[in-house]
Amino acid sequence: MTKLHPTAIIEDGAEIGEGCRIGPFCVVGPNVKLGENVVLESHVVVAGHTTVGAGTHIFPFASIGHQPQDLKFAGEVTYLEIGRNNQIREHVTMNPGTEGGGGLTKVGDNCLFMMSAHVGHDCIVGNNAILANNATLGGHVELEDHVIMGGLSAARQWIRIGKGAIVGGMTGVEFDVIPFGSVIGDRAHLAGLNLVGLKRANHPREEIHALRAAFRDIFESDEGTLLERANAAAASNVGRPLVAAVTDFMLSRENRRFCTPRGEG
Structure with a gap:
């Protein structure tokens, strides 16, 4: 009642x-x-x-x-x-x-x-x-779904945080965060993937391994631009849903800036 x-x-x-x-x-x-x-x-x-x-x-x-x-x-x-x-x-x-x-x-x-x-x-x-x-x-x-924002963290206006991402405590996010990304720092930089969240969500091991390899290709290579590397990762990972979630996020809108391991957005 x-x-x-x-x-x-x-x-x-x-x-x-x-x-x-x-x-x-x-x-x-x-x-x-x-x-x-x-x-x-x-x-x-x-x-x-x-x-x-x-x-x-x-x-x-x-x-x-x-x-x-x-x-x-x-x-x-x-x-x-x-x-x-x-x-x-x-x-x-x-x-x-x-x-x-x-x-x-x-x-x-x-x-x-x-x-x-x-x-x-x-x-x-x-x-x-x-x-x-x-x-x-x-x-x-x-x-997006299943995002975790740590204590005292803040997201600047107009940014996107992809599904399954985690933002560390006391982190200021100025640029988009890829799905399943993990960002930390006074001004957020990409520290890696939210592997704990991926495993808890019961994603298949082979899909997580494919995502880790694609992450290295996109963010740890010096060849081409960031979006060129994202396009290449999408083309070489057809049928890989976790990789597609990241590359679609990065390529679906123009003129976006992303948190990167080097922190320059």
């Missing part, structure tokens, strides 16, 4: 799903939609045109859906969509999109946002992502 604490403020127009539990001193705005079995612990504020998927659990003092931290924002209607079964811990902030960025911030399913993590305007976060304490995403960042 749905349980609403008497001190909670549920504004007219809000849609509350079956089985929700809303604790003391929470505020739910008039354009908010909560799916089934959403839990808001005490002192949670959900504002704006925000949708929260079923089973998501939001902890005290989280601020969800307030206007973007963008001086160009002029009050236009924009959206925040949060998927199912997420854990959003204390003091997390998530902002909706902006008109210039497409008007939507979107978070997938089964993610963990630890204390004081921030998801900026127009970000797209995939499924099963983990943002550790104080991890920060600037505006327009794209995180």
Whole structure:
């Protein structure tokens, strides 16, 4: 059964799903939609045109859906969509999109946002992502599935972090991170592959070996440009899904810069 604490403020127009539990001193705005079995612990504020998927659990003092931290924002209607079964811990902030960025911030399913993590305007976060304490995403960042952001890490605006990548604690990411990459450093450099994550995901050994060989060919060779080496790796690894994930990521958009082992982007 749905349980609403008497001190909670549920504004007219809000849609509350079956089985929700809303604790003391929470505020739910008039354009908010909560799916089934959403839990808001005490002192949670959900504002704006925000949708929260079923089973998501939001902890005290989280601020969800307030206007973007963008001086160009002029009050236009924009959206925040949060998927199912997420854990959003204390003091997390998530902002909706902006008109210039497409008007939507979107978070997938089964993610963990630890204390004081921030998801900026127009970000797209995939499924099963983990943002550790104080991890920060600037505006327009794209995180693919199964990305891990370490504590106190930060991603600059407009960058992409590929699926299965891991960002070390206290690392500032200025350029795109390839799928399954591992980056560390004051300003992120590519330290190798997230081999632990690859093994935990039960990828076949031969596919991991092919990816390691392709990584060496792309990032440790001095022949040709980075994208020429990525094209060569794609051509010589047809049918290798892990290699294809990396080369497609690198070649699918023009004029991108990537974290590299040498750190020059």
